[in-house]
Amino acid sequence: MSKDEQKTGWKEYIWNSRTREFLGRTASSWGLILLFYLVFYIFLAGLFTLTMYVMLQTLDDHKPTWQDRLTTPGMVIRPKADEYYEIVYDIGKTETWDMYAQALDKFMAPYNNSVQVEKNNACTPDQNFVQEDSPDVKNNPKRSCQFNRTILEDCSGIGDRYYGYQDGKPCIIIKLNRVIGMIPGVNGEAPFVTCGPKREDSDKIGEMVYFPPNGTFNLMYYPYYGKKAQVNYSQPLVAVKFLNITTNQDVNIECKINANNIPLGTERDKWAGRVSFKLRINTIA
Numbered sequence: 001m002s003k004d005e006q007k008t009g010w011k012e013y014i015w016n017s018r019t020r021e022f023l024g025r026t027a028s029s030w031g032l033i034l035l036f037y038l039v040f041y042i043f044l045a046g047l048f049t050l051t052m053y054v055m056l057q058t059l060d061d062h063k064p065t066w067q068d069r070l071t072t073p074g075m076v077i078r079p080k081a082d083e084y085y086e087i088v089y090d091i092g093k094t095e096t097w098d099m100y101a102q103a104l105d106k107f108m109a110p111y112n113n114s115v116q117v118e119k120n121n122a123c124t125p126d127q128n129f130v131q132e133d134s135p136d137v138k139n140n141p142k143r144s145c146q147f148n149r150t151i152l153e154d155c156s157g158i159g160d161r162y163y164g165y166q167d168g169k170p171c172i173i174i175k176l177n178r179v180i181g182m183i184p185g186v187n188g189e190a191p192f193v194t195c196g197p198k199r200e201d202s203d204k205i206g207e208m209v210y211f212p213p214n215g216t217f218n219l220m221y222y223p224y225y226g227k228k229a230q231v232n233y234s235q236p237l238v239a240v241k242f243l244n245i246t247t248n249q250d251v252n253i254e255c256k257i258n259a260n261n262i263p264l265g266t267e268r269d270k271w272a273g274r275v276s277f278k279l280r281i282n283t284i285a
């Protein structure tokens with residue numbers, strides 16, 4: 001084959017004017033192929049949409065479909081200085097504790113009485129605020145109960161805007177992680193928080209006071225129905241104020257939830273229901 005013939009062969013392959021074929025196929029043949037793929041892809045898209053639709057129908061927007069039987073929620077404290085729970089400061093140096101007060105201010109802002117009154121109900125205390133769905137009507141959206149900032153009294157940041165940090169009597173605020181459907185405390189006994197020293201620090205912790213009294217999470221804040229069903233939910237808080245903690249030494253503290261139906265430190269999560277932190281208040285520069 002000469003070079004010229006080869007070139008014509010290629011040209012003919014791309015466009016054969018004799019048979020009117022493009023890349024070896026006639027226009028109608030190409031048309032059929034395109035049509036086939038078009039139909040095929042429309043079919044696939046339809047199948048995908050249908051599957052998704054059926055799946056989404058089975059999901060409840062307001063409740064996770066899969067939630068294992070997590071009965072012991074974790075606890076967290078505020079202020080959280082860094083990834084470790086270590087609150088260390090110098091009374092004499094404002095810049096070492098001011099950040100804790102600021103972190104608490106920020107954390108407490110959504111609990112301002114005015115905000116709570118606008119968003120939430122004044123519920124009946126000491127009983128669960130149950131808003132179940134009836135079999136065919138979803139009871140959504142669900143209301144939530146007010147947790148007024150002033151409940152935390154001396155630790156509310158209102159009377160004492162530095163939460164006691166400036167005079168060595170700091171407040172720590174504790175919150176229980178949300179667990180949908182959890183009803184802690186039975187027989188009308190509300191769950192409550194207690195804090196104590198860890199191991200060797202037993203004589204350093206001094207007197208403590210809890211807000212609200214006895215460190216309880218009122219029953220009216222349970223059950224929690226999930227972020228979508230209960231958009232305005234405010235987690236209840238407990239504050240603990242250390243009135244006479246030993247200064248210039250590390251004090252390791254552990255707080256835990258006490259409820260007759262919350263098991264502590266299960267095998268799966270030994271931190272369930274408890275939280276530890278270190279507090280060190282320096283008075284000598």
Ligand SMILES: *[C@@H]1O[C@H](CO)[C@@H](O)[C@H](O)[C@H]1NC(C)=O
Pocket residue numbers: 109110112115158
């Ligand atoms: C909450 O109240 C404090 C003082 O009581 C105020 O300084 C702050 O701006 C308020 N925050 C919000 C979000 O309303």
Ligand SMILES: *[C@@H]1O[C@H](CO)[C@@H](O)[C@H](O)[C@H]1NC(C)=O
Pocket residue numbers: 118119120141142143144231232
């Ligand atoms: C949530 O709070 C807003 C005001 O911030 C209020 O208008 C709304 O009704 C509340 N929704 C529910 C479900 O409580």
Ligand SMILES: *[C@@H]1O[C@H](CO)[C@@H](O)[C@H](O)[C@H]1NC(C)=O
Pocket residue numbers: 113114116117121122123146147148
């Ligand atoms: C929260 O505070 C507001 C105003 O300070 C008050 O009207 C409301 O009753 C309080 N709510 C509860 C549950 O104590």
Ligand SMILES: *[C@@H]1O[C@H](CO)[C@@H](O)[C@H](O)[C@H]1NC(C)=O
Pocket residue numbers: 213214
């Ligand atoms: C606190 O606990 C004590 C003893 O358990 C009880 O007598 C008292 O009524 C409780 N106070 C409040 C405000 O719940």
Ligand SMILES: *[C@@H]1O[C@H](CO)[C@@H](O)[C@H](O)[C@H]1NC(C)=O
Pocket residue numbers: 203204206207244246
């Ligand atoms: C504070 O604690 C110290 C021991 O660390 C103790 O001697 C003192 O009596 C306590 N003060 C009060 C008011 O409880």
